[in-house]
Amino acid sequence: MDQFDKMLAKWQPMALSLFRFITGLLLFQYGVAKILGFPAVPMFAKIPPLIVVAGSIELVLGALLMIGLFTRISAFILSGEMAAAYFLGHMFKDPAKPVFLPLLNGGTAAILFCFACLYLATAGGGPISVDEMRKK
Structure with a gap:
Protein backbone atom coordinates (compact mmCIF):
# COMPACT_ATOMS: atom_id res chain seq x y z
CA MET A 1 0.00 0.00 0.00
CA ASP A 2 2.88 2.36 0.74
CA GLN A 3 4.19 1.99 -2.82
CA PHE A 4 0.71 2.71 -4.22
CA ASP A 5 0.46 5.84 -2.05
CA LYS A 6 3.86 7.03 -3.28
CA MET A 7 2.90 6.42 -6.90
CA LEU A 8 -0.29 8.47 -6.59
CA ALA A 9 1.28 11.18 -4.42
CA LYS A 10 3.63 12.25 -7.19
CA TRP A 11 0.57 13.16 -9.32
CA GLN A 12 -1.09 15.24 -6.57
CA PRO A 13 0.13 18.65 -7.83
CA MET A 14 -1.15 17.95 -11.36
CA ALA A 15 -4.45 16.64 -9.97
CA LEU A 16 -4.81 19.88 -7.99
CA SER A 17 -4.41 21.94 -11.18
CA LEU A 18 -6.95 19.75 -12.98
CA PHE A 19 -9.37 19.96 -10.04
CA ARG A 20 -9.05 23.76 -10.04
CA PHE A 21 -9.68 23.97 -13.79
CA ILE A 22 -12.74 21.69 -13.74
CA THR A 23 -14.23 23.46 -10.70
CA GLY A 24 -13.76 26.81 -12.45
CA LEU A 25 -15.25 25.46 -15.68
CA LEU A 26 -18.35 24.17 -13.93
CA LEU A 27 -18.88 27.45 -12.09
CA PHE A 28 -18.22 29.40 -15.31
CA GLN A 29 -20.98 27.45 -17.08
CA TYR A 30 -23.48 28.51 -14.41
CA GLY A 31 -22.41 32.13 -14.90
CA VAL A 32 -22.78 31.86 -18.67
CA ALA A 33 -26.26 30.35 -18.30
CA LYS A 34 -27.39 33.03 -15.83
CA ILE A 35 -25.88 36.08 -17.54
CA LEU A 36 -25.77 35.17 -21.24
CA GLY A 37 -28.74 32.77 -21.28
CA PHE A 38 -26.80 29.97 -22.93
CA PRO A 39 -27.83 27.27 -22.74
CA ALA A 40 -31.41 28.27 -21.96
CA VAL A 41 -32.09 26.85 -18.49
CA PRO A 42 -35.75 27.12 -17.39
CA MET A 43 -34.88 27.81 -13.76
CA PHE A 44 -32.86 30.88 -14.84
CA ALA A 45 -35.64 32.24 -17.11
CA LYS A 46 -36.82 34.75 -14.53
CA ILE A 47 -33.67 36.42 -13.32
CA PRO A 48 -34.01 38.34 -10.06
CA PRO A 49 -31.21 40.83 -9.25
CA LEU A 50 -29.56 38.42 -6.79
CA ILE A 51 -29.18 35.81 -9.55
CA VAL A 52 -27.54 38.41 -11.81
CA VAL A 53 -25.00 39.19 -9.06
CA ALA A 54 -24.37 35.48 -8.45
CA GLY A 55 -24.04 34.81 -12.18
CA SER A 56 -21.57 37.67 -12.58
CA ILE A 57 -19.44 36.33 -9.73
CA GLU A 58 -19.52 32.81 -11.17
CA LEU A 59 -18.71 34.04 -14.68
CA VAL A 60 -15.72 36.21 -13.75
CA LEU A 61 -14.27 34.22 -10.86
CA GLY A 62 -14.95 30.89 -12.60
CA ALA A 63 -12.85 32.14 -15.52
CA LEU A 64 -10.09 33.22 -13.12
CA LEU A 65 -10.15 29.76 -11.50
CA MET A 66 -9.86 28.08 -14.90
CA ILE A 67 -6.65 29.93 -15.72
CA GLY A 68 -5.42 29.91 -12.13
CA LEU A 69 -5.17 33.67 -11.65
CA PHE A 70 -5.81 35.01 -8.13
CA THR A 71 -6.86 31.46 -7.27
CA ARG A 72 -6.98 31.75 -3.49
CA ILE A 73 -9.05 34.92 -3.26
CA SER A 74 -11.32 33.88 -6.16
CA ALA A 75 -11.96 30.49 -4.58
CA PHE A 76 -12.58 32.06 -1.16
CA ILE A 77 -15.20 34.44 -2.58
CA LEU A 78 -16.83 31.63 -4.58
CA SER A 79 -16.92 29.46 -1.46
CA GLY A 80 -18.85 32.18 0.37
CA GLU A 81 -21.15 32.70 -2.59
CA MET A 82 -21.95 28.99 -2.71
CA ALA A 83 -22.67 28.94 1.04
CA ALA A 84 -25.02 31.89 0.54
CA ALA A 85 -26.59 30.13 -2.46
CA TYR A 86 -27.33 27.10 -0.33
CA PHE A 87 -28.96 29.02 2.48
CA LEU A 88 -30.77 31.65 0.40
CA GLY A 89 -31.61 29.68 -2.73
CA HIS A 90 -32.09 26.16 -1.46
CA MET A 91 -32.65 25.80 2.26
CA PHE A 92 -34.97 28.79 2.59
CA LYS A 93 -36.60 28.59 -0.85
CA ASP A 94 -39.88 28.63 1.06
CA PRO A 95 -39.19 30.76 4.19
CA ALA A 96 -42.29 29.38 5.91
CA LYS A 97 -40.97 25.82 5.57
CA PRO A 98 -37.14 25.58 5.40
CA VAL A 99 -35.76 22.25 4.20
CA PHE A 100 -32.26 21.50 5.53
CA LEU A 101 -31.50 18.23 3.70
CA PRO A 102 -29.66 18.93 0.42
CA LEU A 103 -31.18 15.85 -1.19
CA GLY A 125 -3.88 26.73 -7.93
CA GLY A 126 -1.30 24.02 -8.42
CA PRO A 127 1.72 23.96 -10.74
CA ILE A 128 -0.20 24.63 -13.96
CA SER A 129 -1.62 28.07 -13.21
CA VAL A 130 -0.97 31.72 -13.96
CA ASP A 131 -0.34 32.22 -10.23
CA GLU A 132 2.54 29.73 -10.40
CA MET A 133 3.97 31.36 -13.53
CA ARG A 134 3.85 34.76 -11.85
CA LYS A 135 6.00 33.45 -8.99
CA LYS A 136 8.82 32.57 -11.39
Missing part, protein backbone atom coordinates in the same frame (compact mmCIF):
# COMPACT_ATOMS: atom_id res chain seq x y z
CA LEU A 104 -34.63 17.37 -0.70
CA ASN A 105 -33.87 21.04 -1.40
CA GLY A 106 -31.61 20.62 -4.46
CA GLY A 107 -28.57 22.16 -2.77
CA THR A 108 -26.07 19.31 -3.17
CA ALA A 109 -24.07 21.08 -5.91
CA ALA A 110 -23.94 24.30 -3.89
CA ILE A 111 -22.47 22.45 -0.90
CA LEU A 112 -19.94 20.60 -3.07
CA PHE A 113 -18.87 23.83 -4.78
CA CYS A 114 -18.61 25.57 -1.40
CA PHE A 115 -16.19 23.03 0.01
CA ALA A 116 -14.31 22.49 -3.28
CA CYS A 117 -13.64 26.24 -3.42
CA LEU A 118 -12.74 26.34 0.26
CA TYR A 119 -10.15 23.64 -0.42
CA LEU A 120 -8.79 25.58 -3.41
CA ALA A 121 -8.57 28.72 -1.28
CA THR A 122 -6.26 26.85 1.10
CA ALA A 123 -4.37 24.69 -1.43
CA GLY A 124 -3.81 27.24 -4.19
